Amino acid sequence: MITPAGRWNAAGTPPTANACGDDPLLQTGDGGPNPAHRILMITASAGAGHNRPARELARRLTVLGHQVQVIDLADAAPFGRTMRRAFRTMLTSRPALWGRMCSSFDDTGELPAVLRRLLVITGRRIAHIIDQAGIDLLVSTHPLGGRAIGHGLRGRDRL
Numbered sequence: 001m002i003t004p005a006g007r008w009n010a011a012g013t014p015p016t017a018n019a020c021g022d023d024p025l026l027q028t029g030d031g032g033p034n035p036a037h038r039i040l041m042i043t044a045s046a047g048a049g050h051n052r053p054a055r056e057l058a059r060r061l062t063v064l065g066h067q068v069q070v071i072d073l074a075d076a077a078p079f080g081r082t083m084r085r086a087f088r089t090m091l092t093s094r095p096a097l098w099g100r101m102c103s104s105f106d107d108t109g110e111l112p113a114v115l116r117r118l119l120v121i122t123g124r125r126i127a128h129i130i131d132q133a134g135i136d137l138l139v140s141t142h143p144l145g146g147r148a149i150g151h152g153l154r155g156r157d158r159l
Contacts, residue, residue: 037067037136038137039068040068040133040138041054041141042138043140044072045084046142050141071129077121078118123150124151
């Protein structure tokens with residue numbers, strides 16, 4: 001979690017500069033507010049469960065003065081839109097298949113080879129975005145986003 005929930009009121013008002021506490025994202029070494037970061041937020045539009053938190057985090061970080069770019073894994077991945085449609089179709093017509101896939105991943109920690117290859121390619125594309133935009137901080141609201149980032153930055157002394 002980037003901003004402790006207690007520092008925001010129910011209306012979504014951001015913390016003041018003197019409410020930075022010990023959160024390193026929000027403060028500099030002298031305890032003052034941190035200068036703006038360029039943040040890349042990665043989400044996946046397989047469902048709204050990942051997009052809503054990404055949008056809310058982006059909104060709050062923007063209010064704090066950070067520059068936030070949100071990208072969808074489906075837009076960065078090869079065949080991403082096709083994969084998104086296939087995923088949605090599987091959830092509506094074969095939800096038990098999705099359950100078996102999740103259980104298999106939970107048991108082994110291994111993704112299917114084709115998905116691993118797609119994540120490597122997607123990670124490279126995301127790494128290019130990071131380099132081009134001068135990103136300081138990465139946040140992913142989807143577990144595959146973290147894997148893609150790992151593949152993209154591995155061996156680049158940036159992970």
